Amino acid sequence: MKRNILIIVFAIIITMGLVFASCVSSKVTDKSGSQLWAQNCMRCHNSPPSSAFTNTQWNIISSHMRQRAMLTETESKKILEFLQTGD
């Protein structure tokens, strides 16, 4: 009997973990480039607008700032797209 309860408790914990993990990852991927930019790039400095640099300059800046802001490749790409297309 005791073993069954343990198995049920473990099952609940694992299910909660999976639900939580899927929420976190969907939140991150749902964020748009502008949201990621607003939330990450202002942590350290006022973020210059997309018009402040050319597309070539943004390529270089984004690879430098990706390391500083600890962004994933997807997040960094979204921000770069936002900065290169938006005004």
Ligand code: HEC
């Ligand atoms: C952990 C802190 C930090 C985060 C987060 C951060 N930056 Fe920076 N950023 C810096 C520092 C420090 C400098 C100045 C030194 C340098 O240029 O490397 C800088 C400089 C810059 C510059 C000026 C570069 C130049 O040549 O004048 C730009 C543009 C910039 N960051 C954009 C961004 C963008 C876009 C993001 C978001 C993806 C971002 N930063 C996130 C710390 C950060």
